[in-house]
Amino acid sequence: PKLDLSDLMPLERDFAFGDGGRALRHVIEPRLGWALVSHRRQRSNPMFVPRGSIEQLRLRTLSLENVTRNPSDRTESANQIVFALGQRFFSRSHAGAVPRLRADVVTAIDWDFAESEGLGNLVLESRLFPIGPLSSRLRGVFDPESALVEAGEAELELQLPSPFAWLRHATLASRYRYLRRAPQFFESFRGETGQPRNGDAVLNQIDVTSRVELAARIRLSYSTVYSINAGKFLRNRGGVEYASKCRCWGIGVFVQQELRQGWGGGLELRFLGLGDDSTNLFD
Numbered sequence: 001p002k003l004d005l006s007d008l009m010p011l012e013r014d015f016a017f018g019d020g021g022r023a024l025r026h027v028i029e030p031r032l033g034w035a036l037v038s039h040r041r042q043r044s045n046p047m048f049v050p051r052g053s054i055e056q057l058r059l060r061t062l063s064l065e066n067v068t069r070n071p072s073d074r075t076e077s078a079n080q081i082v083f084a085l086g087q088r089f090f091s092r093s094h095a096g097a098v099p100r101l102r103a104d105v106v107t108a109i110d111w112d113f114a115e116s117e118g119l120g121n122l123v124l125e126s127r128l129f130p131i132g133p134l135s136s137r138l139r140g141v142f143d144p145e146s147a148l149v150e151a152g153e154a155e156l157e158l159q160l161p162s163p164f165a166w167l168r169h170a171t172l173a174s175r176y177r178y179l180r181r182a183p184q185f186f187e188s189f190r191g192e193t194g195q196p197r198n199g200d201a202v203l204n205q206i207d208v209t210s211r212v213e214l215a216a217r218i219r220l221s222y223s224t225v226y227s228i229n230a231g232k233f234l235r236n237r238g239g240v241e242y243a244s245k246c247r248c249w250g251i252g253v254f255v256q257q258e259l260r261q262g263w264g265g266g267l268e269l270r271f272l273g274l275g276d277d278s279t280n281l282f283d
Helices: 039-043 057-062
Strands: 002-004 010-017 022-037 078-092 100-112 120-133 134-143 149-158 167-179 186-189 192-198 203-214 218-227 234-241 249-258 262-271
Touching: 039 100, 057 100, 057 120, 078 186
Parallel strands: none
Antiparallel strands: 002 022, 010 022, 022 078, 078 100, 100 120, 120 134, 134 149, 149 167, 167 203, 186 192, 203 218, 218 234, 234 249, 249 262
């Protein structure tokens, strides 16, 4: 069950600037959520899988349905309450114009009565919608008891100017990711299937992606992943994609080089839907 307190007491305020009708609207939305998983019911569930060593706390805090949706979930027991505060910012360029959403921020903290420590993490998730050529996203998880950042992610995307008619879109995006305790897993590498290795204990990476759309149906892309801990590039990937004239399917060829697996490549077939979105053809 979920309760959105903003329906009961909407909190919003307009701030006007000058005499031209420019204004900013600030909307505050308190949120309250609760989720319950019975240890007794889970224990008698034949499909039950023991809980993982590391839970996805950010996802569970902001999406409590992930705790209770699947009866074979890895949650042994939970009695979790979450209080969150959502804030949205709208701007209006002139009097009579429709306000446009520019940014939203969600902060949340949870308390799990089924756990001995009780108090959970402080979670932040925010988006800055395109303002001119720039858009960004920020996520973070902070443990108030240990005073440590558990996870963080920051994205920044810049749409470059297109001086030529044949250059439809050009974007450059960068993302930084940090995870203090990466989930434990095993990897098997080409030629070493009998010798699995542990993955990285800490995730500390920078991703850079560039995309160029030529005319209306061809896109060139390149991406790279750099590990700050290892001081090495983990992956380099380049590709060429073509979208059909009906704008409903696309095909691509890509080549990539990974640190441990070497060189590789392949084909991708992508279904694009009905082709009615002219701004993000390939997505």
